[in-house]
Amino acid sequence: MDLAKGGDLLQRINFSRNNIQLIKEEEIWMIFFHTLSGIDVLHQKKIVHRDIKPANIFLANDGKAQIGDLNVSKIAKQKFLTTFTGTPFYMSPEIYKGLPYDEKTDIWSLGCILYELATLQPPFTANNIMDLRLKQIPKQDSLASRFLKLNHSRMGVITS
Numbered sequence: 484m485d486l487a488k489g490g491d492l493l494q495r496i497n498f499s500r501n502n503i504q505l506i507k508e509e510e511i512w513m514i515f516f517h518t519l520s521g522i523d524v525l526h527q528k529k530i531v532h533r534d535i536k537p538a539n540i541f542l543a544n545d546g547k548a549q550i551g552d553l554n555v556s557k558i559a560k561q562k563f564l565t566t567f568t569g570t571p572f573y574m575s576p577e578i579y580k581g582l583p584y585d586e587k588t589d590i591w592s593l594g595c596i597l598y599e600l601a602t603l604q605p606p607f608t609a610n611n612i613m614d615l616r617l618k619q620i621p622k623q624d625s626l627a628s629r630f631l632k633l634n635h636s637r638m639g640v641i642t643s
Contacts, residue, residue, distance in 0.1 A: 485526045486517055488540075488542075488543060489542030489546070491537065491539070492514065492596070492600075493536075493538040495537075495542060495545060496537055498627075502541045511601060514548045515596075515597055517548035519546050522586075522593060529559050529560075530556050530559070531556065531559050531585065532553065532555075533555045533616075534552065534568065534570055534592075535592035535593055536572070536592065538552075538570075539551050569592070571612050572595065572607060574588070574592070575587070575591035575621050576618075578620055581623070582629040591618060593606075
């Protein structure tokens with residue numbers, strides 16, 4: 484996929500949000516698995532992307548997804564990385580806490596994207612980065628409790 488004729492995933496989410504139209508489950512899973520495959524390739528090469536977010540996932544007209552924008556990616560020469568980097572809505576708690584992190588941070592980000600694809604809203608929202616940090620770290624069960632409020636047709640997408 485040389486050109487992302489389908490735009491990026493953020494544009495796709497915004498289109499659905501603006502048109503009050505949920506994304507079809509089949510499309511969600513196609514995007515998720517293509518992105519997961521791309522993350523797997525990076526991780527096999529010991530590369531941590533560190534900024535997995537909808538604007539960095541590009542779509543072809545056939546629905547295939549590809550990860551882009553490797554500007555802050557890093558080869559993990561040692562087991563853990565420590566630089567505070569990424570996009571706040573998709574950053575893992577380890578980064579917010581200033582703890583060493585590894586490739587699992589990309590998986591956290593992809594989980595946030597899966598939630599957003601299913602609900603058209605990021606899992607955590609706030610007016611500033613400090614409030615966002617506070618929402619992510621101490622209340623680890625709050626995300627699960629929000630799943631229960633989703634209608635049952637969307638639950639399958641998130642928990643399958």
